[in-house]
Amino acid sequence: MFIDTVTMPDLAWQQExxxxxxxxxxxxxxxxxSVREAKRICGLCPIRSACLEYALDxxxxxxxxxxxxxxxxxxxxRTSH
Numbered sequence: 001m002f003i004d005t006v007t008m009p010d011l012a013w014q015q016e017x018x019x020x021x022x023x024x025x026x027x028x029x030x031x032x033x034s035v036r037e038a039k040r041i042c043g044l045c046p047i048r049s050a051c052l053e054y055a056l057d058x059x060x061x062x063x064x065x066x067x068x069x070x071x072x073x074x075x076x077x078r079t080s081h
Contacts, residue, residue, distance in 0.1 A: 013047050013051070013054075014051075016046065017047055017051060018042070019038075019045070026064075027063045027064045028062060035069050039067050039069075048067055050066075051065050051067075052068060053066070054066075055068075056076070056077065060073070
């Protein structure tokens, strides 16, 4: 019997993320709300690049990841293709 398994991404880096210690409210604000505080926290985070890479690889559409908003990640994806 063959069982097809899906490889889950390694998310160990999230344990070191500053957002894991802060809470999701800053990083998933209501539409039209400021993301300034989330970006400030991301700017201090030692694993910001891993977070951004994860968001781009997994097409995260919501929230601030790696210091970039949804619109900024979309623009980055468009320029890199």
